[in-house]
Amino acid sequence: xxxxxxFLGAGNMATAMITGLxxxxxxxxxxxxxxxxxxxxxxxxxxxxxxxSTSPESLFADVDLxxxxxxxxxxxxxxxxxxHELSAGAALLSIAAGIPISSLRRHVETDVAVIRCMPNTPAxxxxxxxxxxxxxxxxxxxxxxxEQVTNAAGTTVWVASEDLLxxxxxxxxxxxxxxxxxxxxxxxxxxxxGLDEKVAMSLTLQTAMGAAxxxxxxxxxxxxxxxxxxxxxxxxxxxxxSLQSNQFEAIVSEAVRQCAARAAALGKEFG
Ligand SMILES: NC(=O)c1ccc[n+]([C@@H]2O[C@H](COP(=O)([O-])OP(=O)(O)OC[C@H]3O[C@@H](n4cnc5c(N)ncnc54)[C@H](OP(=O)(O)O)[C@@H]3O)[C@@H](O)[C@H]2O)c1
Numbered sequence: 001x002x003x004x005x006x007f008l009g010a011g012n013m014a015t016a017m018i019t020g021l022x023x024x025x026x027x028x029x030x031x032x033x034x035x036x037x038x039x040x041x042x043x044x045x046x047x048x049x050x051x052x053s054t055s056p057e058s059l060f061a062d063v064d065l066x067x068x069x070x071x072x073x074x075x076x077x078x079x080x081x082x083x084h085e086l087s088a089g090a091a092l093l094s095i096a097a098g099i100p101i102s103s104l105r106r107h108v109e110t111d112v113a114v115i116r117c118m119p120n121t122p123a124x125x126x127x128x129x130x131x132x133x134x135x136x137x138x139x140x141x142x143x144x145x146x147e148q149v150t151n152a153a154g155t156t157v158w159v160a161s162e163d164l165l166x167x168x169x170x171x172x173x174x175x176x177x178x179x180x181x182x183x184x185x186x187x188x189x190x191x192x193x194g195l196d197e198k199v200a201m202s203l204t205l206q207t208a209m210g211a212a213x214x215x216x217x218x219x220x221x222x223x224x225x226x227x228x229x230x231x232x233x234x235x236x237x238x239x240x241x242s243l244q245s246n247q248f249e250a251i252v253s254e255a256v257r258q259c260a261a262r263a264a265a266l267g268k269e270f271g
Pocket of ligand 1: 008009010011012013014034035036037040069070071072074077078095096097118119120121172173174
């Protein structure tokens with residue numbers, strides 16, 4: 001029997017994961033979704049899904065994996081609507097930011113395996129970076145199924161403790177916003193130097209993509225790649241010296257640290 005996966009919430013992230021799973025060979029008949037929005041369901045109907053509903057009724061009863069893909073503030077109500085239906089052999093994968101496993105557990109049967117995921121928005125174009133955490137009680141088959149779901153929207157790493165998801169939030173969960181801020185700042189500076197705004201943005205975006213792809217594909221580490229473009233006395237060195245004298249590394253480090261602290265505080269509020 002092929003594994004059955006049902007999504008509670010069929011918004012941006014769920015749709016990206018579902019289309020990714022189909023592209024990776026999952027049959028639409030293995031996938032189900034529930035969402036109050038007819039439009040969201042119509043998009044999935046176009047992708048081939050037939051088990052779609054505006055109400056969770058009976059959609060989750062015999063699934064191997066339920067994916068919780070609603071906004072954090074509606075998690076308690078949404079999860080309570082399926083908690084009694086999930087069988088003891090099922091697993092719950094929550095992509096809802098910041099909600100601890102202990103809090104999720106209050107809305108499901110205690111035997112249901114619970115896995116937490118911290119995704120990021122590039123998942124919407126299949127380039128996400130997700131981190132997963134599961135307790136030692138979660139079986140290998142459930143871990144593998146959860147990983148298939150997150151791999152369908154990008155790459156996946158596992159972390160060894162739930163607390164580390166706060167660090168993941170600070171690096172990759174919120175990370176796209178740091179890069180957007182940097183892209184905006186570079187493009188704006190380019191425009192101030194006289195470039196057409198669109199040209200400055202286009203050059204900056206291609207440079208960001210090129211630098212990330214080069215770093216991923218190269219055998220050299222990122223530090224070596226940086227050194228390779230930094231000739232002594234040259235232009236890049238001048239820019240990096242300016243960043244250094246303005247405490248660039250300390251500023252970034254503090255921002256990432258504050259993000260992790262905020263993630264931990266929000267987790268306690270939910271917990
Ligand atoms: N780290 C990150 O940056 C990051 C990135 C993306 C997502 N996430 C997490 O991923 C989760 C999903 O995000 P998203 O962007 O996909 O959100 P989304 O596009 O808003 O999708 C959520 C969907 O769930 C529906 N919904 C609301 N209440 C429901 C219920 N009781 N039962 C079933 N469906 C319900 C919503 O319908 P209505 O619109 O009609 O309410 C909406 O279609 C969030 O919890 C978010 O925290 C994190």
